[in-house]
Amino acid sequence: MRSRLSRLAGGGLVLLVTSQLVAACAGGSGGSGQSSDELDLDEEVTLTVQQQTSAEAMFAYIGEKFEEKYPNVTVKFETISQEQKVGSNLAVLGSSSPPDVGMIPLNSEVYTQLTNADALVPISDVWADADLETRYSAPVAASMQTDDGPTAVVYSQLIYDVLWYNPDLFEQAGVEIPEDHRIESVDALIDMATDFRAAGIAPLQLGGGSGYEASWMLDAFLPTVATEEEMANLLTSHNPNVEITTPYDGSPFVDTLEALQALGDGGVFQDGYLGQDAATALAPFLTGDAAMVLNGNFAVPEFEKADLDFTPDWLLLPPVGDESKVLQAQYFGDGLGIPVNSDAVPWAKKFIEFVMSDEMQEEAVVNIGKLLPAVTSLPSDELAVDSWSASLLADIEANGSAPGWTSVVPGGFGQQFIDPLVQQMLQGELTPDEVAEQQQQHLIEFRDKN
Incomplete structure (x- = not known):
């Protein structure tokens, strides 16, 4: 799960092991010249x-x-x-x-x-x-x-940034379910949360203290506000051989941070969300006490074990920019x-x-x-997956998908670095501009080290 994927080795260990790697690999016998066709079947x-x-x-x-x-x-x-x-x-x-x-x-x-x-x-x-x-x-x-x-x-993929929702609570609060699994805008999500709170219902459960869910949302927002060229540069500019054409301390990265801050200020997340991990955040949704939860297709086993008295469905996070670019976020x-x-x-x-x-x-x-x-060569309608995953895959087939920024860039550059800063921003300790400036400085330092 993503929670475990975010716990990486400390900097001292990485530096020590890297020096050992260079020494060990210098005498390597494998080489890249051997072909998979060179097989002795005897x-x-x-x-x-x-x-x-x-x-x-x-x-x-x-x-x-x-x-x-x-x-x-x-x-x-x-x-x-x-x-x-x-x-x-x-x-x-x-x-x-x-x-x-x-x-x-x-x-x-x-x-x-x-x-x-x-x-x-x-x-x-x-x-x-x-x-x-x-x-x-x-x-x-x-x-x-x-x-x-x-x-x-x-060899496999996960779909994350999924907003699972309880249709019964939507009806109870008088909140209209968005069409085609897509929320119109950030303001629309804030309005939904306001209506849920007025009805005494927790709006959107977020594992804000998990170390990864807070920064997940950047992965959904970025493709809606960045051009293809900007997105490509954000995914690759940590490589020192790639020219930096889209700095982190400007649009579109700052725009996504501002949108995330707006959700926090607008009361979209449950009370105390920054002190909760993913499992704690999921629990009230499973018991029917929360309208939505941010999770992924990996929540399905929890649904099957929980003996739910409602049938969850899913939504995607809203766009910051172009609503036509709201896509499933995939982790490879x-x-x-x-x-x-x-x-x-x-x-x-x-x-x-x-x-x-x-x-x-x-x-x-x-x-x-x-x-x-992990491959696209298997027809989604012929796979023996659960109905929820089948629905997510069908949407990908119809509308496309995007690999998330935190799932593509190295963890030490992306998720590990940005998530604590996002948490501080949601606590009111940093502004979006300050977070973006730190990420840009980290980019320069990361490129110099690599």
């Missing part, structure tokens, strides 16, 4: 693959099917926790004896430091064999490019990559290609993992 191979907790059944299925296809290969799994994935796993992947396939959250400092140290094998050939340039959405494919081409794949962060010191690079490439096949995306990721596929 060679007995043990392939070590990392999996994360809660995904064991999904990866076990993938491993079993891979072994059926390649009987000479034994897949051995190493399980890591969510906390390890975004922290101590950096040292494991950069060591002289890493797993052959590693778990790499792409919006984390783990990925940033591995990339900076050339510690991952470029896998352009895997992308070509799996046709990922076409099967990923264009923004996702573009966001994963490095100077050496792609060095990872993402759970990735797989190959450490350069892997002893079985060609087989690791073949395994990753196998994970990204339509067959495994559907049978393993969707049917067993209960996740959404």
Whole structure:
């Protein structure tokens, strides 16, 4: 979940591990010249693959099917926790004896430091064999490019910034449900919240103290006020090879911060929201005591467990600018990559290609993992997903989607840095301009270090 994805290694650990990575990778034997076609089917191979907790059944299925296809290969799994994935796993992947396939959250400092140290094998050939340039959405494919081409794949997606709502409470408060799942404007959302409060109903539950939900909303607002060129620059300018053409201390970034401040000042969120984590914020919605909650498709299991006495539906956050650009926010962060010191690079490439096949995306990721596929090549109306997720996917198919800013840029540059500032802004301790100025200064410092 996003809450765990936001807990990254401290700066001292990152610097220490980075120096170790450079030393370890200098003697790496994997190299990028080996192709996934260079497979000896008579060679007995043990392939070590990392999996994360809660995904064991999904990866076990993938491993079993891979072994059926390649009987000479034994897949051995190493399980890591969510906390390890975004922290101590950096040292494991950069060591002289890493797993052959590693778990790499792409919006984390783990990925940033591995990339900076050339510690991952470029896998352009895997992308070509799996046709990922076409099967990923264009923004996702573009966001994963490095100077050496792609060095990872993402195998699933999450949809976040979803406003789940209780239709019964809308009717009770006399609040009209917006058409086509879209709220007309920031002012319209504030008016809705005012009506809910007048009826004694908590308006919108937000895990403001979670470390990520406060800054999530920037991801929904930014694409509605930024041009395609501005958005592209905001997603990539942390790379020192990219010219800064859209600074953070001007429009559109300041506009989104001002909109977020307006929601806080307008009483849109529940009382005490800045002191609540995501689970605490969700609870009143599940018991029917709150009109809306900010969450994502990953709330569906909670709906199914809670035995709700109402049927939730969903809305999207309102636009700051062009209402036609209100799109689903998608998180593509759970990735797989190959450490350069892997002893079985060609087989690791073949395994990753196998994970990204339509067959495994559907049978393993969707049917067993209960996740959404990372690729667009599977018809949403044919996937065995719950009705809520099917509705979200159908909207993406009809209207498009956008990868969120905090889900694409490195965590140490984006979410980890901006979320505390947004919380301070909502507490009245900082202005939107001051937050934007700090983000711009952080951009300059981040580029200098990388």
